[in-house]
Amino acid sequence: MQNRYSIEAILNPRETLSELEQQTLLESLIPVTRDGFGTPVETDDIKNHVLGVDAIYVARFSGGAVGFGSFDHLCIAGERVLYLSGTVFESRHQKKGLLGKILDQAITDANCRYIATRTQNPVIYICLLRRCAVLYPGGIVKPPEPFRSIALAIAQRLGMKSFDPETFVEVGTYGGCMTATEPRYEGEERKATETFAKIGLKPGRGDAAIFVGQLQNPLVL
The missing domain is CATH 3.40.630.30 (Gcn5-related N-acetyltransferase (GNAT))
Known part of the structure; x- marks a missing residue:
C-alpha cells in the first residue's frame, strides 16, 4: 500500500x-x-x-x-x-x-473479544474470517453460545423480524443486492461462495447474514 x-x-x-x-x-x-x-x-x-x-x-x-x-x-x-x-x-x-x-x-x-457484522458481501466475510479464530455461521456446525446470543441481540437491535436463529440469515433484508453488481473476492471467493451456499445466503435476492467471530489473540494474519 x-x-x-x-x-x-x-x-x-x-x-x-x-x-x-x-x-x-x-x-x-x-x-x-x-x-x-x-x-x-x-x-x-x-x-x-x-x-x-x-x-x-x-x-x-x-x-x-x-x-x-x-x-x-x-x-x-x-x-x-x-x-x-x-x-x-x-x-x-x-x-x-x-x-x-x-x-x-x-x-x-x-x-x-468478539466481532460481528450484518452483510451479504463476500469481501467483508473474508476479511473477518482472516481475523477470527472461529467465525459463525459456517454452515457445518450449529453456532454455539455466546455466538447465538450475540447474533440474536444484534438481529433484534436491527429489527430483523425474519431472522433465522439457526442459519443467522434473513431472506430479503435489503430487497436486492446492495451494490450495482454482486461483489467478488479474487483468490478466496470460493470459500465465501461455499459458505453462503451452505447457509442459504443469496445476495441477489437481498439476503443478509449476521456473522459473529471470536478474534484471534494475538491477531495473526
Whole structure:
C-alpha cells in the first residue's frame, strides 16, 4: 500500500466533532458512498453510518476521503463486541487492503473479544474470517453460545423480524443486492461462495447474514 493512504480514527463523532466538522465529514463521504455502492444511497442512511456510531475510521488518499468503516461498541451476554456497522470505499480505491487496515486498527482500539457484522458481501466475510479464530455461521456446525446470543441481540437491535436463529440469515433484508453488481473476492471467493451456499445466503435476492467471530489473540494474519 502506498504511503499516500492513511486512516483517521474518530471516536464518538457526534460528541467530538463540531457541527461544521460533522457536516464537512458527511459531505465528503456522501459521494464516496454512492460511488462505492454504485447506487443512489439515501443521505439519511449515510449520515447514520457516519455520525450515528461509536467510532468511524476514515480512509484518506493524499488527504482526501476515499472510504470508511464505522463501528459500534456493544456489550451482549456479558461480552464486549465490536460491531462493524458499515463500510464502503470509492470504486477506484477498492481492492487496496483498506478494509483490512481499518479492521486491524479498530480491533486494536476496541480491545474486544468478539466481532460481528450484518452483510451479504463476500469481501467483508473474508476479511473477518482472516481475523477470527472461529467465525459463525459456517454452515457445518450449529453456532454455539455466546455466538447465538450475540447474533440474536444484534438481529433484534436491527429489527430483523425474519431472522433465522439457526442459519443467522434473513431472506430479503435489503430487497436486492446492495451494490450495482454482486461483489467478488479474487483468490478466496470460493470459500465465501461455499459458505453462503451452505447457509442459504443469496445476495441477489437481498439476503443478509449476521456473522459473529471470536478474534484471534494475538491477531495473526
